Amino acid sequence: MRNHIILEESFKYDLPKKENIPNNYQYSEEDGFWRNITNSIPLIEDSDGPKPQTKKQDVETGEDRKGD
Numbered sequence: 001m002r003n004h005i006i007l008e009e010s011f012k013y014d015l016p017k018k019e020n021i022p023n024n025y026q027y028s029e030e031d032g033f034w035r036n037i038t039n040s041i042p043l044i045e046d047s048d049g050p051k052p053q054t055k056k057q058d059v060e061t062g063e064d065r066k067g068d
Contacts, residue, residue, distance in 0.1 A: 022050065 002008070025034045027042050034043035043049045 025049070 005052050026037050026039055027033070028035050031042075035041065036043065039046075045065070
């Protein structure tokens with residue numbers, strides 16, 4: 001039995017990676033943010049830290065798909 005044409009022809013997005021806070025960061029109650037425990041750099045300023053992403057890890061589902 002064939003799938004519905006929408007299921008067969010629609011673009012399938014890759015699932016987003018779930019990135020947790022790496023083990024080398026610790027939340028500082030005093031400062032109110034995460035710090036790298038080896039060099040004390042705040043997580044938001046650390047170039048080696050996980051990259052920012054949306055709260056819900058939204059997937060853009062725009063239908064125009066310009067440039068494809």
